[in-house]
Structure formats: structure tokens, C-alpha cells
Amino acid sequence: MKYVLFVATDPAGEPTDEAPEAWVKKWNDRGVRIEGMPLKPVGEARTVRVRDDHVLVTDGPFAETAEWIAGYDLIEAADLDEAIEVAAAHPMATGGRMEIRPVEALDLGAGTENVPHEGDMPASRFLGILRTEPSAPPFTPAREAVAAWVREGLATGRYLGGEHLRPVEDATLVRRRGEELLITDGAYTDGPGSVSGIVFIDGAWQEAIDYLSRCPMARSGSVELREFRTDFS
Amino acid sequence: MTHGPAQVRAALAEAHRAEWGVVFGTIVRLTGDWELAEDCAQEAFTRALPAWEREGVPRRPGAWLVTAARHRAVDVLRRRTTERAKLAEVAALRADHEPQPVEDERLRLIFTCCHPALPLESRVALTLRAVGGLTTREIARAFLTGEDTVSQRILRAKRKIAAAAIPYRVPLPGARAERLHGVLAVIYLIFNEGYAPSEGSTTRDALAEEAIRLARLVTAEAPGEPEARGLLALLLLQHSRRAARIGADGELVTLEHQDRTRWDHALVTEGVDLARRAATAGGPYALQAAVAAQHALAPTAALTDWRTIVELYDRLLALRSNPVVALNRAVAVGMRDGPQAQLDAVDELGAPRQLAGNHAVPAVRADALRRLGRLTEAAQSYRAAQAIAPNGAIAREYARQLAALGEPGSTDARPAGRTADHTQSDA
Numbered sequence: 117m118k119y120v121l122f123v124a125t126d127p128a129g130e131p132t133d134e135a136p137e138a139w140v141k142k143w144n145d146r147g148v149r150i151e152g153m154p155l156k157p158v159g160e161a162r163t164v165r166v167r168d169d170h171v172l173v174t175d176g177p178f179a180e181t182a183e184w185i186a187g188y189d190l191i192e193a194a195d196l197d198e199a200i201e202v203a204a205a206h207p208m209a210t211g212g213r214m215e216i217r218p219v220e221a222l223d224l225g226a227g228t229e230n231v232p233h234e235g236d237m238p239a240s241r242f243l244g245i246l247r248t249e250p251s252a253p254p255f256t257p258a259r260e261a262v263a264a265w266v267r268e269g270l271a272t273g274r275y276l277g278g279e280h281l282r283p284v285e286d287a288t289l290v291r292r293r294g295e296e297l298l299i300t301d302g303a304y305t306d307g308p309g310s311v312s313g314i315v316f317i318d319g320a321w322q323e324a325i326d327y328l329s330r331c332p333m334a335r336s337g338s339v340e341l342r343e344f345r346t347d348f349s
Numbered sequence: 350m351t352h353g354p355a356q357v358r359a360a361l362a363e364a365h366r367a368e369w370g371v372v373f374g375t376i377v378r379l380t381g382d383w384e385l386a387e388d389c390a391q392e393a394f395t396r397a398l399p400a401w402e403r404e405g406v407p408r409r410p411g412a413w414l415v416t417a418a419r420h421r422a423v424d425v426l427r428r429r430t431t432e433r434a435k436l437a438e439v440a441a442l443r444a445d446h447e448p449q450p451v452e453d454e455r456l457r458l459i460f461t462c463c464h465p466a467l468p469l470e471s472r473v474a475l476t477l478r479a480v481g482g483l484t485t486r487e488i489a490r491a492f493l494t495g496e497d498t499v500s501q502r503i504l505r506a507k508r509k510i511a512a513a514a515i516p517y518r519v520p521l522p523g524a525r526a527e528r529l530h531g532v533l534a535v536i537y538l539i540f541n542e543g544y545a546p547s548e549g550s551t552t553r554d555a556l557a558e559e560a561i562r563l564a565r566l567v568t569a570e571a572p573g574e575p576e577a578r579g580l581l582a583l584l585l586l587q588h589s590r591r592a593a594r595i596g597a598d599g600e601l602v603t604l605e606h607q608d609r610t611r612w613d614h615a616l617v618t619e620g621v622d623l624a625r626r627a628a629t630a631g632g633p634y635a636l637q638a639a640v641a642a643q644h645a646l647a648p649t650a651a652l653t654d655w656r657t658i659v660e661l662y663d664r665l666l667a668l669r670s671n672p673v674v675a676l677n678r679a680v681a682v683g684m685r686d687g688p689q690a691q692l693d694a695v696d697e698l699g700a701p702r703q704l705a706g707n708h709a710v711p712a713v714r715a716d717a718l719r720r721l722g723r724l725t726e727a728a729q730s731y732r733a734a735q736a737i738a739p740n741g742a743i744a745r746e747y748a749r750q751l752a753a754l755g756e757p758g759s760t761d762a763r764p765a766g767r768t769a770d771h772t773q774s775d776a
Binding site for chain 1: 464465466467468471505508509512513514515516520524527
């Protein structure tokens with residue numbers, strides 16, 4: 117079963133000097149970790165929304181909390197306990213929070229294979245974090261519209277892959293504080309909206325924003341655009 | 350051998366209490382389908398009544414019920430046409446040749462229902478439903494919530510188990526101690542809701558008994574866990590006082606004023622014995638049980654060994670600082686060294702966040718002040734305690750204390766008690 121781990125900062129976390137390299141190597145070697153990348157700090161995030169056919173691009177992340185997503189990892193674990201073991205071993209479980217989200221298979225039809233790239237260093241430059249937003253006008257993206265958006269992205273080389281996540285009710289939060297492993301129900305922010313998926317995008321900022329503004333989820337929620345850190349080795 | 354209808358009904362009720370978790374858990378293990386397991390377990394118990402009346406109560410009711418539930422599961426799966434159902438059907442059929450019921454079925458069920466990735470209130474509801482076989486209506490009544498709320502919680506828990514792939518198993522030895530703590534906490538929560546309900550009636554014995562049954566299960570099936578034994582000892586000792594805790598007028602009677610002959614001495618003996626065997630490991634439940642055992646062993650309230658109790662509280666606080674334990678320690682210090690020591694110990698606590706709004710803080714202070722003869726201040730503190738008492742019985746107790754100080758507001762002239770029955774809140 118596939119899980120996305122959101123690596124999130126947490127002001128209440130305990131400072132740790134441990135670098136994630138050992139963690140990456142260990143779980144790569146076991147074939148559990150499929151891929152993952154750290155993101156540039158949240159200061160450079162953009163949030164894209166489409167309301168009444170107007171594209172609204174705002175600076176900053178979708179949630180205005182002190183904590184934010186610092187990276188993601190995609191893993192293949194036997195069950196939640198194994199996913200928890202993987203998440204708990206990450207240094208950011210001590211310094212921040214790890215949110216575990218089961219991935220949902222979403223069949224959008226032919227020509228839309230949601231196969232993320234492999235390896236440590238994805239070709240993509242951006243991660244789009246799709247998010248629901250209760251305050252958005254009622255709008256349910258049609259499967260065909262999403263499929264068309266994916267096909268267009270694949271054809272133009274913008275869309276590199278993505279994952280659709282199971283609802284936030286199935287999120288599990290893992291933290292290490294002191295000697296204790298804290299496993300709790302829920303997502304890293306208790307806001308009314310929730311992350312519903314991720315997509316990998318290639319292109320320059322403006323191209324990425326243009327492409328994301330056509331994502332159906334920009335209408336029913338928002339899309340946070342985040343650049344990958346490139347100094348990661 | 351045939352049985353009369355009354356005997357069959359009694360046997361079935363006993364089997365429901367003892368075997369529901371095994372029947373339900375077996376189908377979960379075989380098919381991985383919690384919904385199906387519930388329907389099949391229900392069906393097996395429904396079919397048992399006419400069959401047992403006709404053929405007599407089977408020698409091993411549990412095995413009979415598991416077989417009936419499994420047959421039902423295979424029937425249902427045959428009628429479904431999906432590939433997953435076919436796989437589940439094969440799994441359910443193959444088990445025909447396995448010895449059954451599997452011994453640790455209920456332990457596996459308890460650990461899954463109490464998985465820390467589930468919301469706490471769902472863990473409680475799901476454990477009572479899946480392991481204890483309580484209906485949603487019974488759970489709703491016990492927790493004074495709506496039946497819809499309870500079924501929503503159970504549904505949500507079952508969905509998350511399936512969607513997030515929460516494994517159906519007892520955790521591996523490395524993770525077991527950590528997870529066991531969560532299991533024991535859920536059982537303790539269930540007991541406390543029965544022992545000292547957050548509102549409404551003064552006690553709900555059935556819920557307390559269910560918690561004891563769960564604690565017995567964990568203790569029996571995880572015999573190497575002294576904390577499980579410690580929790581069981583603690584619950585037995587607290588439950589042994591249930592008859593003496595409620596006076597003729599329906600009011601709570603404090604430990605000091607309880608008629609000790611009304612304690613359930615079989616439970617006291619068992620609890621004290623278990624507490625002794627758990628104490629060497631010295632975990633938090635074992636230490637709390639040791640405190641309860643000290644009270645149980647004292648022939649009268651006045652002859653309580655407060656010196657030992659203070660020492661036990663010191664050991665508890667050394668494990669983890671806990672303001673509720675510190676407050677109970679203040680009471681014990683007061684009993685050992687007098688009211689001024691109690692007042693000093695309470696004031697030393699300061700105002701920790703976890704004790705904000707806790708009625709016991711002003712009550713313990715009031716008690717010390719009263720014994721020091723500072724009656725005006727004592728009355729002030731009792732009034733503060735009364736204002737934030739969690740239920741009517743406790744509020745009336747404080748009204749009585751005020752009346753005993755010569756304050757208006759009560760016609761009851763019973764002498765003032767010194768301490769609340771404080772051991773229950775040491776979580």
C-alpha cells in the first residue's frame with residue numbers, strides 16, 4: 117500500500133541536528149521509500165485559486181500557520197504500522213511532524229497514467245499541493261475535466277505525475293517528543309480544508325502557475341505551488 | 350442433553366459476554382471485513398437460540414458460534430461477485446482445517462480497536478462494540494451520547510482501519526509495551542466512565558464491569574505484562590467499594606466514612622493479591638493499585654498506613670510528574686503530618702494547567718483550612734469547589750460540608766468528611 121508522508125515543521129518540535137540522509141538510504145535500500153524531495157522554504161510558496169474564472173495568485177502557503185510542509189516522501193509499506201515505523205525514524209519526526217496519508221488509486225481513464233518519476237532527484241521543479249477549501253463555491257471537479265487537465269499536461273511536458281490522497285480523515289500524525297512516540301489521528305493543521313493530492317510540475321514559475329490555474333481543484337479549493345530544493349544530494 | 354428455555358437463554362447470554370469478541374475477531378481475521386464480521390457474528394448468535402433449544406447447549410459454545418458465523422460469511426461472500434470476495438471466501442473456507450477458536454483473537458481485536466491512529470472516542474466505542482459485544486444503544490446510554498454519534502464513531506473507525514491499512518494483529522514485541530499503554534488507557538477510561546460518570550447518575554456498574562472484563566482479558570492473554578495486572582488490581586479494588594460508596598440517600602460517601610463491611614471482600618482479596626504481584630515492576634498502574642490496596646487493607650480509615658501511601662505517591666511522581674497525583678499526595682501528606690502540611694502541599698502545587706477547573710483543588714484546601722480552624726476561609730474554598738463540581742452528587746457533598754461549618758444552604762447535619770474518595774482520579 118502506498119502512503120505519502122508530508123514532512124512538516126513544528127515550532128514545538130525539538131531541535132535535532134540529525135540529517136535525513138541515513139534515513140533516506142535505509143528505506144531506499146529496503147525498497148520501502150519510492151521517492152521524495154525536500155521543498156524550498158515556505159516564503160517562496162504561491163497559492164493559486166480560480167474563482168469566477170479569475171485566477172488569483174497569492175504569496176505564501178495555503179495555511180497561515182507557523183508550521184508548513186517542508187517536503188514529502190512516497191513510500192510503499194505493508195500497512196500503517198510499517199508506515200509509522202518509517203515516519204517515526206525520520207529526523208523530522210523529532211524536529212517537526214510527519215503526516216501519513218494513504219494514497220488512493222484514481223482511474224482517470226486512458227492516457228492519464230499517474231506514474232510519478234523514480235529516483236531521488238525528480239526532473240520536476242515544482243510540487244503542486246492540491247487542497248480542498250470549504251469556503252470555495254460549491255464545485256465538484258468532473259472526472260473528465262481532471263483527466264483532460266492531466267492529458268494536456270502530459271502532452272506539453274508540464275505534468276510529471278501525481279498522487280490522489282485518501283480523505284484527511286485517514287491521516288495519521290507521527291511525532292517523537294522526548295523518549296515518546298506520539299501517534300495521533302488527524303492532519304498536521306487542524307484547518308477546515310485539507311490536502312487532497314500532489315502533482316509534480318515542470319516549467320518556469322509562470323508556466324507552472326498557468327498550468328495549475330487550469331487544474332479543476334483550483335476551482336473547488338486551492339493549489340499551493342512549491343519549488344523543490346535543488347541542493348539536496 | 351436438552352435444556353429448558355431459561356437455561357438456554359442464560360447460556361447464550363454468557364456466551365455473548367464471553368465469546369462475542371472471539372466470533373467477531375475470527376471473521377475479521379479470515380475476511381478482513383469488519384462490516385461482514387459484525388453481521389455474521391450477529392447472525393450466529395441469533396441462530397444459536399432455536400438450535401440450542403432443539404439440540405442442547407453445545408459443549409464448546411464458542412466453537413459452535415465461530416463455525417456458524419464462518420458458514421454465514423462464506424454464504425454471503427459466495428453471493429457477492431467481486432474478485433476480493435472470492436479471495437476472502439477461499440480464506441474463510443481454508444480455515445475449516447485450522448484449529449479454532451484461536452486463543453489470542455480477542456487480544457488482537459483489542460490492540461486493533463485501540464490503535465493510536467484512531468481517535469480516542471472511536472477507540473472506546475469500537476472496543477466496547479467489537480470486543481465486548483455491546484450494542485451501539487448500550488454504548489450511547491453508558492456515555493450519555495446519541496446513538497447516531499456512537500454509530501458514526503464506530504463507522505469512522507472501521508473506515509479508517511480499512512482505508513489507512515491499520516493491521517489486525519498484536520504489535521511486535523518491540524512496539525508492544527508502547528501500544529499496551531494505549532490499550533490500558535482505553536480500558537481505564539471505560540472504567541472511569543462507569544465509576545465516576547462525567548454527568549448524570551452517580552455510577553454505571555455495567556460499564557465498570559465491562560472494563561474489568563477487558564482488563565481480565567488483557568491480563569490473561571498477556572501474562573507477562575505487570576502493568577495489565579496492575580490496572581486489573583486497581584479496577585477490582587475501586588469496584589470492590591461500589592456498594593459502600595453510595596449512601597442510603599443516594600449520595601456519594603467518602604472513603605473515610607464508608608462502611609467497610611459493605612466492601613466486596615472477594616474483589617478486595619483478588620485485587621490486593623494482584624497488586625502485590627504487580628508492584629515489583631513499579632509501573633504507574635501497579636503503584637496506583639498499591640495505593641488502593643493500602644486503603645483496602647486498613648481495618649479502619651484512622652488506621653490507614655499514610656506513610657506508605659505517601660511513599661507510593663512519591664514513586665508515582667518520580668515516574669512522571671502529574672498534578673493529579675501530586676494533589677492526592679497532598680491529601681496523604683495531610684493525613685500523615687496534619688492539616689498545615691496539607692495546606693502547604695496544596696499551595697506548593699501552584700496552579701498547573703491540568704488542574705484548572707478541578708473541584709478537588711479548592712476542596713482539599715478547604716479541608717485543611719477547616720481542620721486548622723480557619724472556618725471562614727474554609728467556607729470560601731468549599732463554595733469555590735461547589736461552583737465547579739462536575740455533577741450534582743459531588744456538589745451536594747460540598748453543600749453538606751458547608752452546612753457542617755454552620756453555613757446555610759443544607760438541612761443535612763452529617764459530620765463533614767475529610768477527603769474525597771480520591772484514588773479514582775490518579776490517571
